[in-house]
Amino acid sequence: MIENEKNKGSIQMQRQRISKRQKVNKNKSVSINPLVLGVDLGGSKILSAVVNVKGEILSRDRSTTPAAKGPEAVIQAMLESAKRVLNQAGITTAELEAICIGAPGLSNPKTGVVFTSPHLPRWTDVPLRNIIEKKMDVKTLLLNDTNAAALGELYFGAAKGARNFICVTLGTGIGGGIVIDGEIYAGSLGTAGEIGHMTIDTNGPKCNCGNTGCWETLASGTALAREAKQRISDGAKTSILEYADGDVNKVNAETVHKAAQQGDTLAKELIAQLAYYIGVGLANLIHIFNPELIVIGGGLSNIGDMLLEPAYKLAGERVNKTAFASVRFARAELGRNSGVIGAAAYAFREIGKLK
Ligand SMILES: [Zn+2]
Incomplete structure (x- = not known):
């Protein structure tokens, strides 16, 4: 099952901003409104969203996690979801500042390794961050999904x-x-x-x-x-x-x-x-x-x-x-989007776009 959502008006505005940015300024590190890809990896669903620095979702993709098929199948599903959500937003990986994955279970944000997860069978010491970074060729980060939710509420929700x-x-x-x-x-x-x-x-x-x-x-x-x-x-x-x-x-x-x-x-x-x-x-x-x-x-x-x-x-x-x-x-306040918005907040913070 795949559900797609998008806010056309918002995407159009964002596109205008992006094209303006590209004409005016080719140096991404000082771009006006950077974009990141937030991913909420769950035991039953994968939620991916292109998010701007205001915590606004430009496009969102929800698909089923093929958890029973093991890590390789899940990672493949994540990559396909990323491709769809970028297409929806009308952008390429080159326009992403970073990707951040909120993963369930025990993981190390410094090494980007998922140790184990009760909801993801056969995941043992999977270097998820490095795998995604290599496949997507975009700086990638990893953190625990509930920590991502907390960061989402801190920057854009009930804990501002x-x-x-x-x-x-x-x-x-x-x-x-x-x-x-x-x-x-x-x-x-x-x-x-x-x-x-x-x-x-x-x-x-x-x-x-x-x-x-x-x-x-x-x-x-x-x-x-x-x-x-x-x-x-x-x-x-x-x-x-x-x-x-x-x-x-x-x-x-x-x-x-x-x-x-x-x-x-x-x-x-x-x-x-x-x-x-x-x-x-x-x-x-x-x-x-x-x-x-x-x-x-x-x-x-x-x-x-x-x-x-x-x-x-x-x-x-x-x-x-x-x-x-x-x-x-x-x-x-962020409901089901707390994971993707929180992962995005973490990415923006790590690249110095959020204080
Ligand atoms: Zn227990």
Whole structure:
């Protein structure tokens, strides 16, 4: 499946700027409005976008990640996606200042190597940055996808102007991006920010990472669906199944949310339990980092106030009052484009076009 989106007016304006730039100034390092290619490599989809220095998307391409076929097939799919998105924008690789890839799992932004990723089978120590750079002949950068999302929010979204904040992505798992003093905190190898795997309950459910009771086993969309299925199988009285075609296997975070909106007691109870665990994890983050802001994104956050308000309240009950009073909570603003826009922001920063 391939979806293409473009904003014709914006592209036209950009083209005019580009042609003006080429006539006036052949030195790219001082060009008026440089362009980069941001890539959000996910376990299920590849999103590529040509982005300008204002964080505006000129063209976007979404395709399925052939994850099961291994690294070579995925890299080939990334190259094809890049070709399509450049065609859409009407530009060539020569007009790109840089490419930046946001990759899932553990990677090192300094060496450009993806160590391993739970969503990409057979990816072990893949030098992704160098491979793409060689094939595309454009300066290429790599960073973790959730760190990219945090940078996107910092430059163009909910965290503008913040110096110390944490971006929490609540989805099928939980991702994190930690920004300290305006910089991504990547740790010694570049694998920091794996907040979804902090232990909340040593006796809790088994996690994909091999541990038990990680935050994401208790406070993610997967956790909500698992608990709902369990309670339904145990015979609980609920309308959740009505939203899942009567099939317990189709129960997910969305069906629980729909039932809760209609006042279903079990659904409301499950969301309250989820909020509790989200709050516990947020309290831990506030204790450790004393952030000025926590940005909450990801599909699960679309449940909204019903989930987030009690989570914030619970966090407040578990944290020093002064530290808690200084924290602001905000919803992420960039949605599904946070990865590509954030990767672009990183590229612009690395080439000195963003401060
Ligand atoms: Zn884990």
